[in-house]
Amino acid sequence: MVFVQIREAKEGDCGxxxxxxxxKSASPKPGSHRGSTSGWRGGEDLRADGFGExxxxxxxxxxxxxxxxxxxxxxxxxxxxxxxxxxxxxGRNVYLExxxxxxxxxxxxxxxxxxxxxxxxxxxxxxxxFRLSVLDWNKRAMDLYKALGAQDLTEAEGWHSFRFxxxxxxxxxxx
Amino acid sequence: MKAFSLIHACIFLKxxxxxxxxxxxxxxxxxxxxxxxxxxxxxxxxxFAMYYxxxxxxxxxxxxxxxxxxxxxxxxxxxxxxxLKNLSQVAMxxxxxxxxxxxxxxxxxxxxxxxxxxxxDLSSEEGWRLFKIDKEYLLKMAAEE
Numbered sequence: 327m328v329f330v331q332i333r334e335a336k337e338g339d340c341g342x343x344x345x346x347x348x349x350k351s352a353s354p355k356p357g358s359h360r361g362s363t364s365g366w367r368g369g370e371d372l373r374a375d376g377f378g379e380x381x382x383x384x385x386x387x388x389x390x391x392x393x394x395x396x397x398x399x400x401x402x403x404x405x406x407x408x409x410x411x412x413x414x415x416x417g418r419n420v421y422l423e424x425x426x427x428x429x430x431x432x433x434x435x436x437x438x439x440x441x442x443x444x445x446x447x448x449x450x451x452x453x454x455x456f457r458l459s460v461l462d463w464n465k466r467a468m469d470l471y472k473a474l475g476a477q478d479l480t481e482a483e484g485w486h487s488f489r490f491x492x493x494x495x496x497x498x499x500x501x
Numbered sequence: 502m503k504a505f506s507l508i509h510a511c512i513f514l515k516x517x518x519x520x521x522x523x524x525x526x527x528x529x530x531x532x533x534x535x536x537x538x539x540x541x542x543x544x545x546x547x548x549f550a551m552y553y554x555x556x557x558x559x560x561x562x563x564x565x566x567x568x569x570x571x572x573x574x575x576x577x578x579x580x581x582x583x584x585l586k587n588l589s590q591v592a593m594x595x596x597x598x599x600x601x602x603x604x605x606x607x608x609x610x611x612x613x614x615x616x617x618x619x620x621x622d623l624s625s626e627e628g629w630r631l632f633k634i635d636k637e638y639l640l641k642m643a644a645e646e
Contacts, residue, residue, distance in 0.1 A: 347558050371561050383556040407558050414551065414568045424558050445639040454636050462628035475638025479631045484606035486624035487631060490589070491599045494619035499589035 330403065330436055332443045335385035337377040342402035343385060344369040350426045383409045386443050388427060388436045403431045406440035420448035422458040441474065459487060547575040550584045554595065564592035566602035581614065
């Protein structure tokens with residue numbers, strides 16, 4: 327019997343989180359950058375950006391705990407990475423940027439537990455809204471979020487996500 | 502000919518750890534100020550951009566443009582372009598991989614403005630949908646065992 331707890335990530339978890347990110351990126355999001363144009367250094371920057379003096383993100387990890395008599399130690403099997411955003415209309419909100427659970431641990435409600443924990447953090451910090459993005463082919467994820475009360479703003483209000491990617495941004499900057 | 506200057510202002514909702522550029526504040530703003538001899542202060546704010554930093558665990562920091570507006574009387578002078586240039590320079594200085602923002606699909610002038618400058622519509626091109634969960638549902642989730 328596997329017991330999984332959701333807790334705040336510690337600096338020492340960065341290596342495990344980076345490994346899960348790489349596993350997830352083996353099936354990449356279409357169109358996502360595989361390489362950064364800003365010189366991002368993977369795990370090293372993940373640690374500095376999340377656990378430095380001014381963190382740019384927060385992270386929860388799902389950790390499986392060994393049962394009685396099991397020799398294997400605790401193991402990070404999933405994560406939820408989020409940050410706070412600001413709306414001129416709604417004030418402070420939380421944005422769930424990335425969530426992942428190892429395939430062998432999926433279907434046990436761990437993803438839902440991570441989302442619920444982020445919701446608790448959001449309420450604790452005075453946020454009025456929780457936002458996230460989902461790809462339109464990911465019906466399973468969309469159904470999960472809708473079951474939790476989520477609304478598709480792209481469908482309902484016509485909001486589209488836009489990007490100036492690295493090279494275009496460099497041109498705009500006049501570099 | 503109106504003279505404009507861009508002022509980068511750091512506005513804090515409440516005190517954060519550390520001041521200064523590229524830090525994680527709730528938001529920062531770029532103000533476009535018109536020099537106006539008729540006003541006592543000599544200037545008035547005619548445009549602004551509000552932004553903050555977000556994060557993608559695959560590529561690191563991003564600059565997120567939350568709000569961007571130039572008063573209608575002051576459009577067509579290149580103020581919007583100048584603000585965007587300023588934002589891009591901030592993004593590069595802070596080692597951001599890209600700049601993200603939302604546009605409503607019915608807002609054709611804004612869509613044209615951004616696409617003319619090389620922006621990609623990730624919702625149309627890659628299928629990204631923005632979801633929200635309102636507070637009442639967060640409270641329900643938190644109350645469940």
